[in-house]
Amino acid sequence: MISRLVLGACLVVVMLVAGPATYLYLGSKTSRVTTPPTKPTAATPRAQAFSLPGTIYIAQDGALYSLAAGRFHQLTPEQGWMQPSLAPDGNLLAVKRDRFYSDVYVLSPFGNVIRRVTNNVKPTRFSDISANHWSFYPRLSADGKTLWMAYDRPKYGYDVVLSIWAMPASGTISQGKLWTDAADYAGGDVQPIPVRGGIIYTHYDYGPDLKLVGRLWFTSRAYSAGRPLTDPSEDCRNPSVSPDGTQVAMICTHEKQLSYLTIASWNGSSLGPRTTLISDQMVAQPVWAPDGSGIAYLAPSVGSGPFQLWFLPRAAYAPVPTPAPTPTPGGPHNGPLPSPTPQPAVVVKPIQVTTNNGFDATSPIAWRG
Amino acid sequence: VLSSVAGGLSYFLPAAQIALDSTGQVIRVPTPSPTDLLTSPSPSAAPSPSPVTGAFTVLLLGSDDDSKFFSEHVLTQSMILVRVVPATKQVTMLSIPRDLYVHLSPGGYGKIDGAYSYGGPGAAIATVQQDFGVHIDDYIWIGLLGLVKLIDAIGGIDVVTSQPVLDDYYPADIYGGFAYDYERVAVLGGPQHLDGIHAMQYVRSRHGDLQSDFGRSQRQQQVLQAIRQKANQVSPEDLPALSKALSGELKTSIGLSRVAALLPLAASLNNPDSIRQVVLLPPYTHGGGPGGSVTANWSLILPLVHSIFPG
Numbered sequence: 202m203i204s205r206l207v208l209g210a211c212l213v214v215v216m217l218v219a220g221p222a223t224y225l226y227l228g229s230k231t232s233r234v235t236t237p238p239t240k241p242t243a244a245t246p247r248a249q250a251f252s253l254p255g256t257i258y259i260a261q262d263g264a265l266y267s268l269a270a271g272r273f274h275q276l277t278p279e280q281g282w283m284q285p286s287l288a289p290d291g292n293l294l295a296v297k298r299d300r301f302y303s304d305v306y307v308l309s310p311f312g313n314v315i316r317r318v319t320n321n322v323k324p325t326r327f328s329d330i331s332a333n334h335w336s337f338y339p340r341l342s343a344d345g346k347t348l349w350m351a352y353d354r355p356k357y358g359y360d361v362v363l364s365i366w367a368m369p370a371s372g373t374i375s376q377g378k379l380w381t382d383a384a385d386y387a388g389g390d391v392q393p394i395p396v397r398g399g400i401i402y403t404h405y406d407y408g409p410d411l412k413l414v415g416r417l418w419f420t421s422r423a424y425s426a427g428r429p430l431t432d433p434s435e436d437c438r439n440p441s442v443s444p445d446g447t448q449v450a451m452i453c454t455h456e457k458q459l460s461y462l463t464i465a466s467w468n469g470s471s472l473g474p475r476t477t478l479i480s481d482q483m484v485a486q487p488v489w490a491p492d493g494s495g496i497a498y499l500a501p502s503v504g505s506g507p508f509q510l511w512f513l514p515r516a517a518y519a520p521v522p523t524p525a526p527t528p529t530p531g532g533p534h535n536g537p538l539p540s541p542t543p544q545p546a547v548v549v550k551p552i553q554v555t556t557n558n559g560f561d562a563t564s565p566i567a568w569r570g
Numbered sequence: 571v572l573s574s575v576a577g578g579l580s581y582f583l584p585a586a587q588i589a590l591d592s593t594g595q596v597i598r599v600p601t602p603s604p605t606d607l608l609t610s611p612s613p614s615a616a617p618s619p620s621p622v623t624g625a626f627t628v629l630l631l632g633s634d635d636d637s638k639f640f641s642e643h644v645l646t647q648s649m650i651l652v653r654v655v656p657a658t659k660q661v662t663m664l665s666i667p668r669d670l671y672v673h674l675s676p677g678g679y680g681k682i683d684g685a686y687s688y689g690g691p692g693a694a695i696a697t698v699q700q701d702f703g704v705h706i707d708d709y710i711w712i713g714l715l716g717l718v719k720l721i722d723a724i725g726g727i728d729v730v731t732s733q734p735v736l737d738d739y740y741p742a743d744i745y746g747g748f749a750y751d752y753e754r755v756a757v758l759g760g761p762q763h764l765d766g767i768h769a770m771q772y773v774r775s776r777h778g779d780l781q782s783d784f785g786r787s788q789r790q791q792q793v794l795q796a797i798r799q800k801a802n803q804v805s806p807e808d809l810p811a812l813s814k815a816l817s818g819e820l821k822t823s824i825g826l827s828r829v830a831a832l833l834p835l836a837a838s839l840n841n842p843d844s845i846r847q848v849v850l851l852p853p854y855t856h857g858g859g860p861g862g863s864v865t866a867n868w869s870l871i872l873p874l875v876h877s878i879f880p881g
Contacts, residue, residue, distance in 0.1 A: 363736070
C-alpha cells in the first residue's frame with residue numbers, strides 16, 4: 202500500500218515537473234539571433250586567442266575600446282562614442298554622437314576627454330532642431346595641424362548632405378574651409394583620408410542608372426571638382442591607405458547587398474587594377490596593420506549578425522617570393538641565376554578575432570603600431 | 571507524456587493564437603461597377619491565375635499606423651508586389667509609388683495609398699489588380715511599429731545602406747507624442763547592422779533623397795531582402811517571441827499551413843542575382859499630377875508589369 206502511494210506521488214511529481222521542464226527546454230532552444238552582443242571586455246572566449254600587433258581602437262554600442270596584446274580595455278562609457286582615429290601626438294580623435302548632433306573630441310589614449318573640438322549643438326535661442334549639425338569621420342593631417350571631417354554644412358531646407366571640411370585642429374569651425382561640393386540629395390562626401398597632395402574620400406552621387414552609389418574621389422584643392430578614382434558600377438566606399446602609401450583598401454558592393462574587400466595600388470593620382478580579397482562576407486571598415494602584416498576588418502560571423510573583428514594576413518594578397526637559390530661555389534651552374542618566382546598560390550583564410558561582440562560597422566577602426 | 575505535451579502546447583499556444591489571429595485573413599475584394607471600369611484611365615485587364623506552376627504573387631503593404639489616422643483607415647505608404655517562382659527560385663519585387671494617381675477600386679480617383687484607407691486590404695488589392703492587370707494571390711500588411719519590432723525580434727539585420735540618409739524633418743510619431751512632430755536622423759552609409767528603429771529610419775526617410783518616394787522604395791526592397799536573409803537563422807522555438815512582437819501589427823491572407831509550407835522556400839531564396847528589383851522611376855511615371863500625385867505612363871508600365879507578372 203505504501204509502495205503504491207510512493208509510486209503515485211512520484212508520478213505526480215514527474216507530471217508536475219515534465220510540463221514546466223518541457224516549457225523551459227523549448228525556451229532554451231531559441232536561436233541565438235536575438236542574443237545581444239557581449240561587451241568586448243566580457244567576451245568569451247576572449248580575444249587573446251589571436252593577438253594582433255599594436256593597439257586597435259574600435260567602437261561598440263557607443264563606447265570606445267582598445268585591443269592590445271589580445272585584451273580589450275573599455276576607454277569610454279557607452280555615451281555615443283564612435284569613429285576613433287589617431288592623432289600624431291599619441292592621442293585619439295573620436296566622435297561623440299548625441300540624439301540630434303555630434304561633435305569631435307580629442308581623447309587621451311586611455312579615453313579621457315582632453316578637448317571638445319567642435320560645438321554642433323544648436324544655440325538655445327533657436328527652437329528649430331535643424332540648427333544642430335553633424336560631424337563625422339574626423340582625421341588629422343600628418344602634422345596634426347589640420348582636422349578633416351564630414352560636416353553637414355551648407356544645407357538647404359530638406360537637402361542635408363555631408364561635405365568635407367578642413368579646420369585648424371586647435372581652432373573652431375568658423376576658421377574652417379569647405380573642401381568639397383557634395384551632390385545634392387545624395388548623402389554627401391564622407392570618410393576623408395589625408396594623403397600626400399590632397400585627400401581621398403567617398404563621394405555619394407547618382408549613377409547612370411539613377412541608383413545612389415559611392416565612389417572613391419580625390420581632390421587636391423579646396424572646392425575643386427577633383428576626380429573620381431572608381432567607377433559608379435563598382436559602388437565603393439570606406440577607403441583605407443596602406444602604411445607605405447602605395448595601396449588603398451576599400452569596400453565595393455557593385456550595387457548589391459554584398460560588400461567585397463578590394464585593394465588597388467595607389468600612385469598618388471590614380472588607382473591600379475582591383476584585387477578582390479573577400480567576396481563571401483559583408484565586409485566593412487578595412488584598416489591596414491601598421492606593420493604591414495595584414496588587413497583587419499569588420500564582418501558578421503555567419504551570414505547575418507552583429508559585426509565581429511577579422512584579420513586577413515598579408516600572405517592572402519602578397520605572395521611570398523621563394524628565396525633565390527644560393528650559388529654553390531664550384532658548382533655546375535656558372536651562368537645568371539634564375540629570378541625568384543612566387544610560390545604557388547596558397548589559400549590563406551581570414552582569421553576571426555572575436556566571436557560574440559557587435560562592433561559599430563559605421564566606425565572606422567584605428568590601428569596604432 | 572501528457573504533461574510534456576501540455577508544456578509544449580503552453581509554450582507555443584500564445585504564438586499559435588496570435589498566428590491564427592493574424593493569418594488567413596479573408597480578402598473582401600470589392601467589385602467595381604461597370605461604369606467605374608469604363609472610366610478607368612488605365613486598362614483593366616482581367617486578372618487570371620498565374621499559369622506558372624506554383625508561382626504566386628503577394629502584395630506587401632506597409633502603413634504609417636500612427637496617431638494621424640484611425641486604426642482601420644491608414645494609408646499604405648509602401649506597396650510592393652512580390653512574385654515568387656519556386657521552380658526557378660526567382661523573386662521579382664515591384665514597388666508601386668504611393669502617390670501614383672489611379673482609379674481606386676472603391677470608386678473615384680486618387681493616390682493609390684488611399685485605397686486601403688477606403689476599403690482595407692481588399693480595396694488595395696482590387697485597385698492594384700484592376701490598374702496593373704495582375705493577379706494577386708495574397709497580401710501581407712505590416713504597421714510601422716510592427717516592422718521595428720519584427721527586426722528587433724530577429725536580432726537586427728545587416729544592410730549595405732546605399733548612402734548616408736540625413737533628414738532634419740523625420741517624423742517623430744512612432745512612440746506617441748505629437749503626431750506631427752519631427753526629429754533629426756542620420757543613418758550613415760555602407761555595410762552595417764541595423765536595429766529596428768534605425769532600419770525604420772533608413773526605409774522611411776525621404777526628404778534627403780532626390781528621388782523621394784522612389785529612393786525610399788529602393789531602400790525598402792534592400793531591407794526586405796535583409797529580413798528574409800536573417801529569418802533563415804530563426805528557429806521554430808523563436809516563434810513565441812516573434813509572434814508577441816508582431817501581435818496586432820501584422821495581417822495576412824496567407825493561411826497558417828501555407829506559411830509553414832513557404833518557410834523552406836524562403837530559406838532557399840539565397841541567390842542575390844535571382845532577386846529582381848523594379849522601381850517605377852521616370853519615364854514610367856512623372857510628377858505634376860493632381861494634389862502632388864505621380865502620374866503613370868501606362869503605355870510603358872503595363873508591358874513591363876505583364877512581362878514580369880505574367881497572368
